[in-house]
Amino acid sequence: MTEQGAVPDFGDSERPPENEQSDDAQRQTDDDPDCSADAAEAGADSETKRTGATSVVESLETAGVDTVFGVQGGAIMPVYDALYDSEDIRHVTMAHEQGAAHAADAYGMVTGDPGICMATSGPGATNLVTGIADADMDSEPMVALTGQVPTELVGNDAFQETDTVGVTTPITKSNYFASSPDTVGEDVSTAFALADHGRQGPTVVDLPKDVTQGETDAEPSEPAVPGTVSVQERAPTEDVAAAAETIADADKPVILAGGGVVKGEATDEVRAFATEYDVPVATTMPGIGAFPEDHDLAMEMAGMHGTGYANMAVSLTDCLVAIGTRFDDRLTGGVDSFAPDAEVVHVDIDPAEISKNIEADHPLVGDAGTVVEQLADAMPAAPDTEDWVAQCQEWKVEYPLDYAVPSDQSDDGSTPSRPPEDEPVKPQYVVETVDAATDDDTIVTTGVGQHQMWACQYWTYTEPRTWVSSHGLGAMGYGVPSAIGARVAADDDQSVVCFDGDGSFMMTCQELVVAVREQMDITVFVLNNEAIGMVRQWQDAFFEGRRMASEYPWVPKFDKLAEAFGADGFRIEDYDDVPDTVEAALAVDGPAVVDVYIDPTEEVYPMVPSGGDNGQFALSRDHL
Amino acid sequence: MSGRQDQEGLPGPAPTDRQRPTGRRNAQGIRIDPEAEAEHPPRRTVISALVEHEPGVLARVSGLFSRRQFNIESLTVADTQNDDWARITVVVEEPDPGIDQIEKQLEKVVPVIHVRELAEDAVTRELVVVKVDAERPHEVHAITEMYNGKTLDAGPRTITVELTGDEQKIDDAIDAYRQFGIREIARTGQTALARGETKTAVVPDHLK
Numbered sequence: 001m002t003e004q005g006a007v008p009d010f011g012d013s014e015r016p017p018e019n020e021q022s023d024d025a026q027r028q029t030d031d032d033p034d035c036s037a038d039a040a041e042a043g044a045d046s047e048t049k050r051t052g053a054t055s056v057v058e059s060l061e062t063a064g065v066d067t068v069f070g071v072q073g074g075a076i077m078p079v080y081d082a083l084y085d086s087e088d089i090r091h092v093t094m095a096h097e098q099g100a101a102h103a104a105d106a107y108g109m110v111t112g113d114p115g116i117c118m119a120t121s122g123p124g125a126t127n128l129v130t131g132i133a134d135a136d137m138d139s140e141p142m143v144a145l146t147g148q149v150p151t152e153l154v155g156n157d158a159f160q161e162t163d164t165v166g167v168t169t170p171i172t173k174s175n176y177f178a179s180s181p182d183t184v185g186e187d188v189s190t191a192f193a194l195a196d197h198g199r200q201g202p203t204v205v206d207l208p209k210d211v212t213q214g215e216t217d218a219e220p221s222e223p224a225v226p227g228t229v230s231v232q233e234r235a236p237t238e239d240v241a242a243a244a245e246t247i248a249d250a251d252k253p254v255i256l257a258g259g260g261v262v263k264g265e266a267t268d269e270v271r272a273f274a275t276e277y278d279v280p281v282a283t284t285m286p287g288i289g290a291f292p293e294d295h296d297l298a299m300e301m302a303g304m305h306g307t308g309y310a311n312m313a314v315s316l317t318d319c320l321v322a323i324g325t326r327f328d329d330r331l332t333g334g335v336d337s338f339a340p341d342a343e344v345v346h347v348d349i350d351p352a353e354i355s356k357n358i359e360a361d362h363p364l365v366g367d368a369g370t371v372v373e374q375l376a377d378a379m380p381a382a383p384d385t386e387d388w389v390a391q392c393q394e395w396k397v398e399y400p401l402d403y404a405v406p407s408d409q410s411d412d413g414s415t416p417s418r419p420p421e422d423e424p425v426k427p428q429y430v431v432e433t434v435d436a437a438t439d440d441d442t443i444v445t446t447g448v449g450q451h452q453m454w455a456c457q458y459w460t461y462t463e464p465r466t467w468v469s470s471h472g473l474g475a476m477g478y479g480v481p482s483a484i485g486a487r488v489a490a491d492d493d494q495s496v497v498c499f500d501g502d503g504s505f506m507m508t509c510q511e512l513v514v515a516v517r518e519q520m521d522i523t524v525f526v527l528n529n530e531a532i533g534m535v536r537q538w539q540d541a542f543f544e545g546r547r548m549a550s551e552y553p554w555v556p557k558f559d560k561l562a563e564a565f566g567a568d569g570f571r572i573e574d575y576d577d578v579p580d581t582v583e584a585a586l587a588v589d590g591p592a593v594v595d596v597y598i599d600p601t602e603e604v605y606p607m608v609p610s611g612g613d614n615g616q617f618a619l620s621r622d623h624l
Numbered sequence: 625m626s627g628r629q630d631q632e633g634l635p636g637p638a639p640t641d642r643q644r645p646t647g648r649r650n651a652q653g654i655r656i657d658p659e660a661e662a663e664h665p666p667r668r669t670v671i672s673a674l675v676e677h678e679p680g681v682l683a684r685v686s687g688l689f690s691r692r693q694f695n696i697e698s699l700t701v702a703d704t705q706n707d708d709w710a711r712i713t714v715v716v717e718e719p720d721p722g723i724d725q726i727e728k729q730l731e732k733v734v735p736v737i738h739v740r741e742l743a744e745d746a747v748t749r750e751l752v753v754v755k756v757d758a759e760r761p762h763e764v765h766a767i768t769e770m771y772n773g774k775t776l777d778a779g780p781r782t783i784t785v786e787l788t789g790d791e792q793k794i795d796d797a798i799d800a801y802r803q804f805g806i807r808e809i810a811r812t813g814q815t816a817l818a819r820g821e822t823k824t825a826v827v828p829d830h831l832k
Binding site: 165166169170173174177194226227228229230308312315316327332335336337338339340341342350351352354355356357358359361398399400401402605606615616617618619620621622623 | 683
């Protein structure tokens with residue numbers, strides 16, 4: 001705990017000067033009489049005049065929205081003005097729009113309901129784009145509301161004009177350009193419903209200023225998806241029967257649980273099926289949390305940096321029951337060698353995922369939980385998996401996740417209870433230590449890179465919706481804002497920790513100010529190797545060690561940086577600092593950052609090189 | 625945490641010492657059966673989509689084709705019998721899995737009401753406008769007659785004709801005009817309806 005770690009009190013004269021202009025922060029934290037007078041005046045105004053913006057906010061309230069993550073700006077001001085009067089909606093003022101989008105995405109991941117982010121036109125909207133693309137890749141429910149220049153200026157290259165609908169079309173389920181104050185509320189309701197419907201994903205509503213300022217009598221409508229959209233919940237009975245027969249006949253079945261198991265709330269059904277029929281379960285990265293990793297049947301994550309045992313099982317299975325996965329290339333490696341002996345049963349709510357990358361012998365389109373239950377009911381017999389399960393257990397012993405601990409300096413040969421000083425800290429040890437020090441329902445968020453892989457590998461996930469990461473897009477900088485979104489979404493007694501890398505942290509660390517302003521209890525562990533480590537690892541493996549632009553000659557002292565933001569800062573330099581400092585940081589009731597100087601030579605293994613054969617995963621660089 | 629002391633990598637049998645699967649898949653993720661190899665050559669087909677007639681719908685559809693690298697030969701879009709609907713007709717050249725993907729991805733575009741690949745016997749037509757040199761007007765006229773075309777404009781230097789037909793007929797006619805010297809060609813791309821009683825698009829009742 002550092003001296004400067006005291007909780008800032010924004011209600012008194014200590015308030016940072018830049019905050020004085022923030023009406024929003026003032027409104028939420030102050031009882032300043034001047035401010036209340038302003039509020040009353042604004043409230044009176046908007047009662048006499050119902051606008052498109054009123055309609056937008058009422059539609060959000062009707063949809064049950066409780067939080068909006070956003071950043072103010074010219075073209076979105078009317079919507080913010082309408083939000084001023086909302087008693088149901090909390091606005092979290094972010095530092096940057098990318099942070100707003102990632103926070104909304106993480107909120108969606110933790111709650112299962114669409115996260116809402118908001119930004120102005122032009123740069124506000126384009127700054128959201130990374131977060132929207134992230135939500136699209138990971139099927140996270142999200143609605144982004146963007147300001148737009150007045151309709152009459154659209155197409156004129158007006159100040160802060162960007163074709164937001166054009167820019168976001170490829171990265172959304174759909175998007176809407178609001179055309180009238182009378183229908184803008186319905187646009188928002190539709191966007192909300194669509195984001196949450198079937199395979200979840202992001203939607204955008206672009207809000208021209210004249211539309212949000214224009215008067216209307218329109219009443220808010222209940223969220224409903226457009227008539228052209230439909231989802232099949234149950235798979236056809238005969239297809240289910242044929243798939244069940246294949247599973248029952250299999251000698252070496254494996255369930256591959258994807259993100260759809262978590263998002264489809266199907267973890268109970270999958271667990272029941274796996275345990276009833278003794279089928280080992282591997283997961284994809286977004287599928288982490290779909291099956292408890294401390295279970296005997298858990299093979300944990302498969303794919304590029306998956307466990308050796310998961311990759312052996314997926315490689316040699318004769319029946320792959322893939323549920324809610326889109327067979328990303330980081331999972332499959334080269335498709336020619338992916339589960340090549342397996343009949344594939346593919347359960348997915350999105351028909352377009354069937355046979356997109358890996359041909360499904362038994363395509364079952366439907367809701368994950370519903371179809372897995374259908375399968376369980378249709379099983380003619382249990383497969384005989386005794387030998388196979390034993391083989392999987394053997395692989396667990398043969399290919400343990402492991403890391404070097406410092407050599408024992410003592411003469412008697414006994415294992416030291418705690419690693420000695422002056423040894424570089426292994427990042428895996430930090431992950432395990434934090435895991436041991438926190439409850440099972442602790443939410444882990446990450447940036448992208450080596451630290452993210454160690455957080456996958458060395459944390460034992462047992463609950464769904466406790467793993468929050470940027471999987472498909474691989475957006476560095478996801479860590480801090482996603483921890484903020486997760487914190488807002490989580491139960492009060494749930495802990496939120498973020499594992500970040502020094503490279504990822506530097507991309508969005510400004511969002512720490514939000515955690516400080518809102519006194520959010522998050523703990524960020526920056527696994528600092530003064531490099532963009534995953535790139536360096538690849539340079540060493542595939543680019544003859546030519547470390548171009550991957551090593552940083554200088555990185556900030558992140559503990560001091562945290563203190564400058566008003567958060568608590570800690571630093572770990574030695575092995576024996578780890579347990580106590582982790583405990584102290586977790587004990588802080590508010591935002592804390594731990595700058596962990598990790599062994600810069602540590603690399604991520606196992607590894608299947610890009611396009612490689614999963615079963616041929618490398619255990620060291622020599623195998624690549 | 626175990627007591628591994630080295631930096632040599634993780635423990636376990638090396639890749640060369642592991643059991644390996646015997647099968648293979650092709651580049652499309654399809655398991656290759658040694659007895660009947662499942663390679664799909666590209667084929668040309670017509671896909672018809674009925675869409676809601678709203679701004680930007682063409683951009684959504686055409687953007688989908690480009691970003692998913694679907695190979696399209698032509699794309700037409702225009703009104704239908706219902707003011708709220710438009711019909712998009714796309715000629716594509718893809719292997720079967722690609723055609724399947726095109727249909728499914730189109731189906732996901734929100735304003736799309738219905739998508740189908742048309743059968744081979746579908747009624748397809750294309751219109752072309754060809755401008756040729758006018759040095760041999762009688763011969764140009766004869767070719768135009770032969771293909772049931774129409775002369776739209778005839779001047780001292782150029783003749784412009786219009787022809788309609790299926791893709792093959794248009795290709796043949798253009799070949800025939802080459803002898804005169806073709807100055808410019810504008811083709812509409814194919815448009816099509818399913819033959820006879822078969823519906824080109826099935827509209828759910830709640831959208832009628």
